[in-house]
Amino acid sequence: MGDAQQVERAAAAHRLMAIGEYTVRRIAEQTDAHNRWAVDGWEQIAAEISAQLGISRKRASAQMSDGQSLIERLPKLAAVFAAGQVDFRVIAAAIYRTDLIIDTAALASVDAQLAATAPSWNTLSRERVAELVDWMVIEADPDAIRVAAQRDADRHIQVRPGHNGTAEIYGEVRGPDAAVFDTALDELAATVCPNDPRTHKQRRTDALSPLSARATSMACLCGAPDCPAAGTQVSSHPMVINLIAEAATIAGTSTKPGYLPGYGAVPAATVTELANSAALRPVPTADELGVEENYRPSAALTRFIQCRDLTCSFPGCDQPAVGCDIDHSIPYPHGPTHPSNTGLKCRIHHLLKTFCGWTDRQRPDGSIEWTSPRGRTYTTSPAGARFFPQLGIPTETLTLPNSPPPDPNRTLAMPQRHRTRTQDRAYRIDYERAQNRARYEADPPPF
Ligand SMILES: [Zn+2]
Ligand SMILES: [Zn+2]
Numbered sequence: 001m002g003d004a005q006q007v008e009r010a011a012a013a014h015r016l017m018a019i020g021e022y023t024v025r026r027i028a029e030q031t032d033a034h035n036r037w038a039v040d041g042w043e044q045i046a047a048e049i050s051a052q053l054g055i056s057r058k059r060a061s062a063q064m065s066d067g068q069s070l071i072e073r074l075p076k077l078a079a080v081f082a083a084g085q086v087d088f089r090v091i092a093a094a095i096y097r098t099d100l101i102i103d104t105a106a107l108a109s110v111d112a113q114l115a116a117t118a119p120s121w122n123t124l125s126r127e128r129v130a131e132l133v134d135w136m137v138i139e140a141d142p143d144a145i146r147v148a149a150q151r152d153a154d155r156h157i158q159v160r161p162g163h164n165g166t167a168e169i170y171g172e173v174r175g176p177d178a179a180v181f182d183t184a185l186d187e188l189a190a191t192v193c194p195n196d197p198r199t200h201k202q203r204r205t206d207a208l209s210p211l212s213a214r215a216t217s218m219a220c221l222c223g224a225p226d227c228p229a230a231g232t233q234v235s236s237h238p239m240v241i242n243l244i245a246e247a248a249t250i251a252g253t254s255t256k257p258g259y260l261p262g263y264g265a266v267p268a269a270t271v272t273e274l275a276n277s278a279a280l281r282p283v284p285t286a287d288e289l290g291v292e293e294n295y296r297p298s299a300a301l302t303r304f305i306q307c308r309d310l311t312c313s314f315p316g317c318d319q320p321a322v323g324c325d326i327d328h329s330i331p332y333p334h335g336p337t338h339p340s341n342t343g344l345k346c347r348i349h350h351l352l353k354t355f356c357g358w359t360d361r362q363r364p365d366g367s368i369e370w371t372s373p374r375g376r377t378y379t380t381s382p383a384g385a386r387f388f389p390q391l392g393i394p395t396e397t398l399t400l401p402n403s404p405p406p407d408p409n410r411t412l413a414m415p416q417r418h419r420t421r422t423q424d425r426a427y428r429i430d431y432e433r434a435q436n437r438a439r440y441e442a443d444p445p446p447f
Helices: 002-029 041-053 057-072 075-082 088-097 104-121 126-140 142-153 175-189 200-206 208-212 247-251 268-275 299-309 347-355 383-387 421-442
Strands: 156-161 167-172 258-260 264-266 324-328 342-346 359-362 368-371 377-380
Touching: 002 041, 002 057, 002 075, 002 088, 041 057, 057 075, 057 088, 075 088, 075 104, 088 104, 088 126, 104 126, 126 142, 126 264, 126 383, 142 268, 175 200, 175 208, 175 258, 175 264, 200 208, 247 268, 258 268, 299 324, 299 342, 299 383, 324 347, 342 347
Parallel strands: none
Antiparallel strands: 156 167, 258 264, 324 342, 359 368, 368 377
């Protein structure tokens, strides 16, 4: 599988680079004479490529510009792509999100950084890849920061009448404001009982009115006089949105952006402004933490782990810190409560490790080597350290047992399914067949 995947990646690169080379060469041969023709030089090249590959002229055109960008703007990244080391998904994000860089030195620096790090991004989600490219761009290109300031100045929300009694709300808002709003809708939508007939999406939308009226609950529509949700209110604790930034950014002496999990880079000026009213909690470095006495990590260690890891450590898993358990890689007390022995795992991957033969081994820099029940190994590095490398600075190397006994503090029990997967499939097929039969019997086709 892995070999085929690498061949597939290299083949995709080969095709795209061939398209790019042909495009670049043909453009060089063309004169400017027909630039204003509807079928200009580019369109003529697209026609040849679309005919050769049997694809539409739009797809041909998109691949021409991708290939051209790789050759002319990101040659170092193109080389690792050609070697089959990077997925096209990552390449596409890199091409698109670096497109506004015009300074050649900045572009060359971003290209070199991408070539060095993109091969380790294949397991990351589309959103995380986009955040990482943006992070590089915003650091390398001062104009990109100016663009961010302009976008920030253009922030707006508009409400306007739609059709059939609906309305449209749209706008562009600051990431932290969006995160607060999003969480507030979810919290209100959760104040009804499970028998409320609306979907989660509908309830979130209906939460808009109570939210605007500063209500702390929304009415349940289950219709039961003894609805168990009566009196349920949103938590009175203040909502917490974690924005991670360096001290210099908070103090206003650095242009390095802050990072908002799920939203990406937040411009330094916004971070400085928000810091005036936000509660500031220092994130300790790993060497300030050391070994802790207890099984449960302290608040400081928890904060460190959540910032360093950001998500579950299983390859390809993007579950954010809020939905994750903090797990001792080597079970306590055989392994200590220490930055180099604790990390984030979502419930599914925590259960997988506890009950299903997967093991993990944590390195001092927070990266984790997972071993499958068949002995294959996969190493992931902590997501937060990609944005703030100081979080991944290795501390002391712990001396840990090689095959520790099972976790004596094991509190997880394997949750049970109501129906097996096979029963579930049979049930679904029966249900749909019965529906089709009922429809047919109610309205048989004429013969
Ligand atoms: Zn109810
Ligand atoms: Zn996971």
